[in-house]
Amino acid sequence: MSRALNAENVLEAGGRLAAEAARFTSFGWMRGTSGNLSEVVTREPLRLAVTASGLDKGELAASDVAVVGPDGEPVEVGGIEPLVPSAEAGLHARVAALTGADAVVHVHALNAVVAGHHWPRGVLLRDVETLKGIGRLAHDDEVVIPVIANSQDMRELGDRFEAAYDPRTPAVIVADHGLYAWGPNLKRARHITECVEWLLAYKIATR
């Protein structure tokens, strides 16, 4: 995606992020003020619109958005009130940079945390129709959702993500924490998040 980095485009992204956040909150995946969503506004230099920190994700307005650079550091944009980005914005930027995704979803979905607990070396999935929803095959395709250890240091977490990343699999579980999923746009990232969560629920239910 390459739009100009201006207030209009950031607020438009903020509106889309707020709508997605309300949807995920309704599923119980963004309890309290947890989780965050982002969209790439520009690639060169990398700038992301990300949901602001500390807010109820079911009640966001379009203006509840922060802008960050490649290390998750806040970037000022004229006409936008500078809000504090989540500390996790640094991992969003890392995911967007490495995968080329223009939208990143991070939710504290319970099934992701439970699956990470049961399969700390990765969650193996195969022969399930819903795998098609994340761009894989419904038969004879071994899919591993990587699991990485949690950290409060986004650089360390980013390094773990990079080491575990498989370009065929658009999601990663952060152990004892939650799920990251990504796609070329927010709607696709939503579909991937929902399919991965379902696959993890299925895996847990059939263990």
Ligand SMILES: [Zn+2]
């Ligand atoms: Zn989190």
